[in-house]
Amino acid sequence: MTGKLVSAVTALAALLVGTVLAASEASSPLVGAAKCGGCHRAAYQAWRNSPHRKSNAGLPADKRNDPRCLRCHGGTDADTGSVQCESCHGEGKYYARRHVMKDRKLDRIVGLTDVTEKTCRRCHTGDAPTIRPFDWERSWSLISHGMDDKEKVADHE
Ligand code: HEC
Numbered sequence: 780m781t782g783k784l785v786s787a788v789t790a791l792a793a794l795l796v797g798t799v800l801a802a803s804e805a806s807s808p809l810v811g812a813a814k815c816g817g818c819h820r821a822a823y824q825a826w827r828n829s830p831h832r833k834s835n836a837g838l839p840a841d842k843r844n845d846p847r848c849l850r851c852h853g854g855t856d857a858d859t860g861s862v863q864c865e866s867c868h869g870e871g872k873y874y875a876r877r878h879v880m881k882d883r884k885l886d887r888i889v890g891l892t893d894v895t896e897k898t899c900r901r902c903h904t905g906d907a908p909t910i911r912p913f914d915w916e917r918s919w920s921l922i923s924h925g926m927d928d929k930e931k932v933a934d935h936e
């Protein structure tokens with residue numbers, strides 16, 4: 780009973796957030812890595828040092844806008860291109876706000892996704908040009924990041 784009420788209220792809140800944002804912002808559902816990085820500095824640094832940041836820039840010049848490649852290598856836009864935060868965590872337009880992010884149910888309702896090995900395998904398929912099959916332990920260790928305790932209480936808005 781209480782559980783149901785809580786989810787109803789949460790869903791309503793999500794709807795309101797959605798409506799207000801939809802009315803006030805441009806149409807792209809992506810906010811870009813720099814925006815996430817304004818609050819998540821450690822994660823942003825880790826990403827900047829990761830191969831994903833160059834996933835578009837690393838393509839031959841004539842392939843950087845090739846739709847066959849963009850699905851996995853991301854676009855050319857400086858903010859929202861490449862394989863960036865939202866390629867794994869989900870499009871951030873509605874959840875990338877402090878009060879939404881602090882509510883672990885609400886942020887998922889409005890777009891934050893749980894990132895698992897399956898997420899990686901959307902792109903790290905058997906077709907990728909590598910002789911090494913995708914290995915979660917090894918790959919995650921190369922790009923690992925998270926939140927430190929300071930970040931959890933810091934106010935960046
Ligand atoms: C205005 C600041 C702010 C922005 C912008 C922001 N976050 Fe957050 N994020 C937070 C806060 C605060 C938390 C909650 C930390 C806590 O209390 O544990 C959080 C939590 C998270 C979590 C864990 C939450 C959960 O429910 O599992 C993830 C993942 C995350 N953020 C990713 C992102 C991504 C990706 C972006 C960009 C699309 C982003 N954040 C933008 C402030 C922000």
Ligand code: HEC
Pocket residue numbers: 837838839842845847848849850851852901902903904906907908909
């Ligand atoms: C299904 C997803 C997928 C598609 C589609 C895709 N790639 Fe990739 N590509 C990858 C992944 C994943 C890697 C990294 C492989 C590794 O090193 O483990 C990669 C790596 C590469 C590399 C090597 C990068 C480096 O810095 O070593 C090149 C070059 C490349 N891809 C070119 C292309 C081109 C050109 C296209 C379009 C014709 C394309 N890829 C389409 C997933 C994809």
Ligand code: HEC
Pocket residue numbers: 812815816819822823824826831862863864865866867868893894895922924925926
């Ligand atoms: C290649 C996929 C990928 C990219 C790109 C990526 N992340 Fe993550 N992120 C993960 C995975 C996997 C985890 C660990 C599992 C989890 O906690 O969701 C994680 C964890 C996190 C956490 C900690 C969540 C928690 O509950 O403690 C935050 C915050 C976060 N990422 C923010 C970011 C930000 C900001 C960016 C971009 C600057 C980014 N991530 C880019 C895959 C990614």
Ligand code: HEC
Pocket residue numbers: 830831833834835837838850851852853862866867894895896898899900901902903915917918919921922
């Ligand atoms: C949207 C597509 C996409 C997703 C999702 C993705 N990757 Fe990648 N990843 C790529 C591409 C493309 C490259 C090649 C970048 C380059 O070298 O130019 C790459 C390269 C890498 C590399 C460097 C090559 C290597 O194998 O040593 C690691 C490590 C990696 N990814 C780990 C991960 C992990 C872990 C996840 C899931 C949490 C993940 N990736 C999710 C597209 C993706």
